[in-house]
Structure formats: structure tokens, C-alpha cells
Amino acid sequence: xxxxxxxxxxxxxxxxxxxxxxxxxxxxxxxxxDANIQAKKKxxxxxYKKCFELYKHKKRKCPGCAxxxxxxxxxxxxxxxxxxxSDGKIHHKMVTVSAYxxxxxxxxxxxxxxxxxxxxxxxEREYRLLFDNVPCYVSVIDRNFKVVDSNALFRNTFYxxxxxxxxxxxxxRNKVCTNCSAIKxxxxxxxxxxxxxxxxxxxxxTHYMVTAAPLKINGDTVDRVIEMSxxxxxxxxxxxxxxxxxxxxxxxxxxxxxxxTVAGLAHGIKNILMGLEGGMxxxxxxxxxxxxxxxxxxxxxxxxxxxxxxxxxxxYLQFARGSEIQVxxxxxxxxxxxxxxxxxxxxxxxxxxxTANLQEDIRQAPLDPEGIHTCxxxxxxxxxxxxxxxxxxxxxxxxxxxxxxxxxxxxxxDNGTGMDYEVKKRIFSNFFTTKASGQGTGLxxxxxxxxxxxxxxxxxxxxxxxxxxxxxxxxxxxxxxxLRTSEKTE
Amino acid sequence: MAVNIGKLxxxxxxxxxxxxxxxxxxxxxxxxxxxxxxxxxxxxxxTEKKPDVISLDLVMxxxxxxxxxxxxxxxxxxxxxxxxxxxxHARDEMGQTDLEKxxxxxxxxxxxxxxxxxxxxxxxxxxxxxxxxxxxxxxxxTGEEDVLKVRLKEKMKxxxxxxxxxxxxxxxxxxxxx
Numbered sequence: 001x002x003x004x005x006x007x008x009x010x011x012x013x014x015x016x017x018x019x020x021x022x023x024x025x026x027x028x029x030x031x032x033x034d035a036n037i038q039a040k041k042k043x044x045x046x047x048y049k050k051c052f053e054l055y056k057h058k059k060r061k062c063p064g065c066a067x068x069x070x071x072x073x074x075x076x077x078x079x080x081x082x083x084x085x086s087d088g089k090i091h092h093k094m095v096t097v098s099a100y101x102x103x104x105x106x107x108x109x110x111x112x113x114x115x116x117x118x119x120x121x122x123x124e125r126e127y128r129l130l131f132d133n134v135p136c137y138v139s140v141i142d143r144n145f146k147v148v149d150s151n152a153l154f155r156n157t158f159y160x161x162x163x164x165x166x167x168x169x170x171x172x173r174n175k176v177c178t179n180c181s182a183i184k185x186x187x188x189x190x191x192x193x194x195x196x197x198x199x200x201x202x203x204x205x206t207h208y209m210v211t212a213a214p215l216k217i218n219g220d221t222v223d224r225v226i227e228m229s230x231x232x233x234x235x236x237x238x239x240x241x242x243x244x245x246x247x248x249x250x251x252x253x254x255x256x257x258x259x260x261t262v263a264g265l266a267h268g269i270k271n272i273l274m275g276l277e278g279g280m281x282x283x284x285x286x287x288x289x290x291x292x293x294x295x296x297x298x299x300x301x302x303x304x305x306x307x308x309x310x311x312x313x314x315x316y317l318q319f320a321r322g323s324e325i326q327v328x329x330x331x332x333x334x335x336x337x338x339x340x341x342x343x344x345x346x347x348x349x350x351x352x353x354x355t356a357n358l359q360e361d362i363r364q365a366p367l368d369p370e371g372i373h374t375c376x377x378x379x380x381x382x383x384x385x386x387x388x389x390x391x392x393x394x395x396x397x398x399x400x401x402x403x404x405x406x407x408x409x410x411x412x413x414d415n416g417t418g419m420d421y422e423v424k425k426r427i428f429s430n431f432f433t434t435k436a437s438g439q440g441t442g443l444x445x446x447x448x449x450x451x452x453x454x455x456x457x458x459x460x461x462x463x464x465x466x467x468x469x470x471x472x473x474x475x476x477x478x479x480x481x482x483l484r485t486s487e488k489t490e
Numbered sequence: 491m492a493v494n495i496g497k498l499x500x501x502x503x504x505x506x507x508x509x510x511x512x513x514x515x516x517x518x519x520x521x522x523x524x525x526x527x528x529x530x531x532x533x534x535x536x537t538e539k540k541p542d543v544i545s546l547d548l549v550m551x552x553x554x555x556x557x558x559x560x561x562x563x564x565x566x567x568x569x570x571x572x573x574x575x576x577x578x579h580a581r582d583e584m585g586q587t588d589l590e591k592x593x594x595x596x597x598x599x600x601x602x603x604x605x606x607x608x609x610x611x612x613x614x615x616x617x618x619x620x621x622x623x624x625x626x627x628x629x630x631x632t633g634e635e636d637v638l639k640v641r642l643k644e645k646m647k648x649x650x651x652x653x654x655x656x657x658x659x660x661x662x663x664x665x666x667x668x
Contacts, residue, residue, distance in 0.1 A: 270578075274608040278511030281611060285514045294514065301507045 022093075022114040025100070026051050028071060030061065033109065042085050051112070055083040066097040067110045074099040074107055083114075092121040137208065137229040140215060141166050143186060145176060148224065157200050166227060170198040170208075181212035182225045189214045189222050195232070207233045250479065253453055268312055275305035325368035325454045327481045332408050333358045335369050336401040339376040343384065347397060352387045354380075357400035365408060365475070366483050367455065372410075372473075375448040375459070379412040379471045382444065386416025386469060408475040415468035456480055495520040497622055500541035502532045502558065503576070504550040512545060512576075512609065519615040519627075529553030529561070536562075541571060543621050548577035548588055556592050563595060572601035572621040576609065 016023065022039035024032045030050045040046060043054055051067070052058045061068065066079040076098045085091045093114040100109035131138055132151045137158065140149040145165045158169045166182070167173050176183065181192035191213035198206045208229040216224040282298030285291075340356040347354035380399060387395040392415060400411045445459075452459045456479030463469035499521045503509040506527065513523045524541060526532035528550060535541075544562075548555040555575065562568040575592060589604065596602045603617045616626040646654065 267578075270608065275507055277608060278507055282511055282514045285518055288518075297510060298514075301510070304507070 019113075020115075022116070024051065024112050024114075025109050026067060026112065027109055028107075030067065039114075044086060055081070057084055066095070067112065070097045070099050070110050071107055074101060081114075091116050092118045134228075135230075137227075137231070139166055139169070139227045140224050141182060141227060142224055143222075145182065154229075157206070158198065159201050170196070170229075172199050181210055182227060185212040185214050185225045186222045189217060196229075198229075205233070206231060207236045246479075250456055265312075265316065272305050272308050272312065275301060275308070279305060325371050325451065325481065327366045327368055327483055329364045329483065330367040330369040330372075332362050332365055332367065332372070332403075332410075332475075333360065333401050335367070335372045336376060336399055336410060339373060339380055340399050342377065343380045347384060350384060350388055351395060352384060353394070353396040355396065355398045357398055357402075359400075359402040362401070362403045362408060365477060366480050367475075368451065371451040371454070375451050375473060376410060376412065378444040378448045379410075379473075382471075383412055383414035383416060383469070386414050386418070388416075390416040392416075406477045408477065410473040411470060413468065413470045418465045418467050418469055419463040454481070493520050494522070495624075496522070497542040498522045498524060498539060499543050499545055499618060500524045500526065500532060500535055501545045502526045502529065502550075502555070503545075503547040504528055505547070508547075508607075508609075512614070515609070515611045515614060516545075516618065518611075519618075521618070529555075529558035532558060533561075536568065540567075543572045543574065543618055545574045545576060545618065548575055548592065554588070556588055556595070559592055560595050563597060563600075569597060569600065572603075574603045574605055574614075574617055574621050576605050576607060578607035 017037040019036065020038065021036075022042055023036040024039050024046065025034040027033050030052065031048050032046050032051055032054065033048070035043070035046050043049075046054055052060065052062055052065075056062065062081075066077040069075070070077055076096065079095045079097055081093045081095055082090050083093050094117050095112050095114040098111045098113070099107045100111055101107055131149075132153075134151070135153070136151075137154040138151040139147045139154050142148050145167060147164065147166055147169060150169075154169075160169055160172060163169045163172075167175065167177050167180075171177060177196065179194055179196075181194045184190075184192040191211055193209060193211045195207065195209050198208055200206045209232050210227055210229040212225050212227050214222040214224075215226040216222065279298050279301035282301060283295055284298075286294030286296075286298055336358055337356065340354060344354055376399070380397065383397045387397065395415060397412065397414045400409075400413075402409055449459050452473055452475070455475050457473060457475035459471065459473050461469055461471045499516050501509055501512045501516070501523055503512065503525075504527055509525050509527065513525055516523045524535050524539065526535050530553060532544075546555045546559065553561075555577075559573065559575075562571070575589075577589065593602070601621055603621050605614055605617050612627070619626055646657075649657070
């Protein structure tokens with residue numbers, strides 16, 4: 001032991017111990033000749049140990065040892081090391097190595113001041129891990145939009161030769177993008193998000209949602225911005241697919257409605273033919289029996305069925321003509337009001353109280369006002385019939401129009417006869433009428449349904465025998481047809 | 491009009507025109523006919539006079555044919571009456587379910603026939619006859635005898651009253667002689 005070589009007095013001992021660094025003093029043999037309390041605590045067996053033995057459990061000097069160089073040139077160095085501490089674990093250290101010069105200018109000692117940066121290193125590693133593995137494109141840009149750091153996913157997706165700036169990499173363009181989130185982040189120091197379309201290295205369109213967040217704040221200025229982009233291409237594709245599917249669904253529904261209408265028509269014509277055959281048979285039979293009353297009854301049947309033909313043809317023509325709805329911006333409430341006004345007298349004559357319950361502030365919508373008018377007229381007319389069949393004293397019909405959840409809804413509610421299960425089942429399915437011959441063709445609701453389907457809406461009902469019926473037309477705004485003018489520009 | 495068979499058919503149909511048509515067809519075939527516009531009315535008719543066979547419309551507002559049928563099955567006296575179900579919906583989905591239901595509601599020893607609308611008078615009459623366990627009437631065919639009948643009919647169109655009476659006498663005599 002060379003205890004005599006130890007510096008006799010350390011003038012600022014207290015300070016030496018209190019500095020929050022592990023300080024050791026080594027001689028030219030790399031033996032530790034002094035240590036402050038911080039170091040002593042970490043390395044209880046420090047005294048006169050060789051530093052490489054103590055720190056690294058090694059027998060030889062470390063390659064590239066900073067102390068060796070400082071012993072040579074007297075310069076102060078910063079070195080990063082992994083030391084094995086008394087807890088047996090590896091600790092990352094940042095070590096400042098300084099020379100102690102004696103009055104002859106020789107360097108008998110080197111002072112090593114170490115700070116434990118294990119936590120910081122781990123944090124940085126975690127951050128890096130996150131940076132590299134987060135399923136986002138991550139890039140860090142400076143104020144010139146130059147990419148100074150990026151993760152692998154970003155590079156793998158957007159790598160372009162010679163590209164240095166984020167707009168070059170993301171989009172292959174030569175100027176800063178319009179609506180750039182990073183500019184805002186640089187200016188305000190706050191994060192911004194926007195939706196962008198980029199080009200990947202194969203030239204495919206890539207939709208991404210980018211959040212630009214200020215990363216480094218130097219006084220009042222933001223030096224760096226981190227751009228984190230989430231690939232939403234798949235989402236956008238799905239969104240477009242859903243739109244397409246909805247459009248197709250609407251088409252299918254329209255076709256179905258047409259199909260049912262045709263089936264309904266055929267059924268209606270069959271009914272009329274049956275009526276004609278029956279009428280003829282009765283007339284023949286009456287003639288044979290010389291029963292004038294029977295002849296006359298058969299004749300009436302023939303007449304009513306012929307009348308039916310003309311009304312079916314008329315309605316069918318109307319239906320066929322109206323196959324393309326004429327869409328214009330229309331006031332949904334005004335249509336309801338017109339219909340209520342139209343039926344006011346008829347309802348009064350039948351002793352029915354017809355009321356209107358119309359929400360006033362509904363915006364205009366692309367509708368076929370005549371078509372909607374026809375539907376509502378059909379429903380109100382049916383409601384009046386249902387009331388006329390009823391034996392109730394207080395008959396009433398309420399027409400309402402309101403908008404909820406961006407769906408325009410019409411309701412026609414009556415307290416008439418209502419429908420039983422049998423009627424309910426067939427109400428839209430066929431040329432079904434419960435009205436006496438010659439009074440109804442059964443086309444009204446079919447026509448109504450066609451018109452509503454063409455508007456992308458639906459018509460439904462609730463009914464209870466003896467209590468009344470409620471017919472509901474629902475028109476979601478997002479499914480309404482587009483105006484013709486806007487169709488042209490598409 | 492044919493000779494009265496002495497059987498009563500109750501025709502239940504909500505359509506007055508069809509009701510009259512069916513009634514006329516059955517009367518022409520020699521049946522007695524009672525009519526009802528709905529199930530309730532039919533029950534009243536049945537209490538007045540029990541029919542030998544029921545012609546039942548399957549689809550009617552208020553009380554459907556199915557409901558009516560199920561109702562009369564509860565009564566032993568009525569459940570034995572043969573039923574001819576008349577339907578225009580045999581081929582569509584909704585009519586099918588009703589048909590299946592009414593078939594299912596039929597007791598094992600019950601008699602039920604299904605007739606499609608539109609009604610073909612001879613076929614319908616034969617179905618009613620079968621329901622009653624009667625023989626069917628052969629439709630006019632193209633056999634030798636039929637050809638003669640057709641020719642006779644042609645002649646009948648242009649014949650006066652006297653000639654027709656003479657022809658009738660010959661036919662009556664021939665029948666007696668045979």
C-alpha cells in the first residue's frame with residue numbers, strides 16, 4: 001500500500017462529499033486513492049482497488065480508456081460507461097474525467113466524476129422502442145421541415161430517394177403542404193391534427209391522419225415538431241365501400257318494390273278478370289233462368305269491373321309516369337299542410353276531426369313534392385275510409401310532420417277500424433283491398449311505397465283492430481335523392 | 491237450372507260479387523245456397539239451417555277463413571261438415587302459411603278440399619259434389635256421343651218451339667224404350 005501518496009489534505013472536503021456525483025481520484029496506476037461519500041456508498045471496497053477491477057470486475061484496463069488519455073494530455077473528457085455497482089447490476093454512467101495537475105505541471109491524479117444515468121438511458125430506450133414500433137409513421141422535423149429523425153415504419157413506407165423534407169417524403173411534392181399541421185404546431189406550440197393523402201414509395205395513395213406536436217421548445221420558439229401519422233386508408237376504403245353498399249342496397253330495394261308492384265298489378269288484373277268472368281256467368285245464368293234481377297246484378301258486376309279496369313289503367317299510368325321522381329328543394333311541412341287542407345272538407349262531412357301537428361322549423365329537403373303529396377293523400381284517404389267503417393262516435397285523424405335525428409317523418413294516425421293480422425300481412429304485399437268492388441284498386445299503398453322507396457325512405461305502420469292505425473313515412477336526409485343539378489356535376 | 495239435388499251449401503265470402511257468382515254457379519248445378527259475408531254472419535246462418543257443405547273463403551277481413559274453421563271445429567255438430575276452401579293465395583308465400591295452418595287444423599276424419607281462385611264453375615261444382623261424396627259430372631269432352639250432343643245443340647239454336655217439343659218427345663220416348 002502506498003498510503004504516503006495520498007493527498008494529505010482535501011481543502012473542501014464537505015463540498016467534495018455533498019456534490020451529487022460519485023467522485024473518485026485515481027493515480028497513474030489506476031488505483032483509487034480517494035472517493036467521496038456518494039462513491040463510497042456505491043463501492044464499499046473501493047480503497048486502492050484498480051478502477052477497472054472495481055467498476056467492471058476486469059483484470060485489464062478498458063480499451064479506449066478516457067483516463068489514460070487525460071493522464072497524457074490533461075484534457076477534460078466526458079465518457080459513457082456501464083459499471084457494475086455494488087448491487088451487482090449494470091448501471092449506465094456519464095463520467096467526466098479531469099486531470100489534477102501538481103505545481104510542476106505533472107498529472108499525478110485523474111478525477112472521475114460519475115453521474116448515474118441508468119433511468120434516463122432506460123427511458124430513452126423505451127422511448128426509442130416506442131418510436132420505432134408504434135404502428136404509426138413517426139418523423140421529427142425541424143423548422144425547415146427537414147426530417148431529422150423517423151421511425152422504421154415511416155422510412156419503409158415513404159422512403160424516396162434524395163427526399164429530405166417531410167413534404168417530399170410524405171407526398172413527393174416540393175413545397176410545404178396546404179393545411180399543414182406542423183406549421184400550426186410550430187407557430188402556436190400546440191398539437192394539431194389533419195387528414196392528408198400521401199404517396200407511398202410504390203406510388204400508392206395513402207390516407208393518413210397526422211398529429212403534429214411540438215417536441216422541443218426553446219424559449220418561445222418550437223425547434224422540432226414530431227409528426228405521428230396513422231394510416232387510415234383501410235378505414236377510408238371501408239367507408240367508401242359502405243357508401244357503395246348502401247347505394248346498392250337502395251337499388252335492390254327499389255327493384256324489389258318494382259317487382260312487388262308488378263306482381264301486385266298482375267294480381268289486380270286477375271281479380272278484375274275474375275270479376276268479369278263471374279259477371280258474365282251471372283248474366284248468362286240470369287238469361288237462361290229468365291231472371292231479370294239476376295241479369296241486372298250480373299250486369300252491375302260487369303260494369304263495376306269495367307270501371308275498375310279504367311281506374312287501374314289510370315292509376316297504373318300515373319304510377320308508370322311517376323316512376324322517375326322529380327326532385328326539387330321542397331318544404332316538407334308545406335306538403336303536409338296542403339294535404340290536410342285538401343281533406344279538411346271531406347273529413348268534416350264524414351264527422352271526422354282532422355288535425356295537423358306540424359313542426360315549423362324543418363329545413364328544405366330534396367323531395368318530389370307531388371310524390372309525397374300523393375303518398376300523404378293516399379294515407380289520409382285510407383284513414384278517412386277506416387274511420388267511416390268504424391262505429392265510434394269521436395272519429396279523428398292526426399297528420400304530423402317532424403324531424404328527429406336528421407330523419408323527416410310524416411305520421412297519419414286514425415282511430416278507425418284498424419286492421420287484423422290477415423289484413424296487416426297483405427297490406428303492402430299485394431293488390432289487396434278490403435274495400436268493396438269498384439272502390440279501391442289496392443294500388444294506393446303500392447304507389448305510395450314506390451314513391452317513398454325512391455326517396456330512400458320507408459313506410460311502416462302499426463294497427464290494432466278496433467283501435468286504429470298509424471302509418472309512418474320516414475325519410476333519412478342522408479338517403480334522400482340528390483338534386484339533378486348536383487348529379488350533373490358528379 | 492238443373493234438378494234440385496236437395497243439398498244446402500253455405501257460401502262464405504267477403505266479396506259480394508264473388509259470393510253471388512258462386513251462389514249462381516251452385517244454384518245452376520242444383521244446390522240450395524245460403525250466403526254469408528263474414529264468419530260471424532256464417533255462424534248465424536248455420537244456427538238457422540245447418541248446411542251440408544261449406545264453401546269458405548280463406549282470406550277475409552275481420553274473421554279470416556282460418557279462424558272461422560278453427561272455431562267450428564270446436565263444436566262436434568259443426569265439425570263434421572265438409573269444407574271447400576277457396577283461396578286466391580295458394581301460390582304466394584302468405585297464402586301458403588294460411589293453407590298449411592288450415593290443413594293442420596283439419597281433424598283426421600274431416601273433409602276438406604282446396605280450390606284455387608279464379609273459380610272454374612264445372613271444376614268447382616265437382617269439388618263441392620266430391621265433398622258431399624257425390625259422383626262427379628263428366629265435363630263435355632270430344633267423344634262420339636259428345637260430338638252428337640254438340641251437333642244437337644247447334645240444331646237447337648235454330649229450332650223453333652214446335653220442333654224442340656218434338657225432339658224432347660223422341661228423347662223421352664227413347665229413354666223409356668231403353
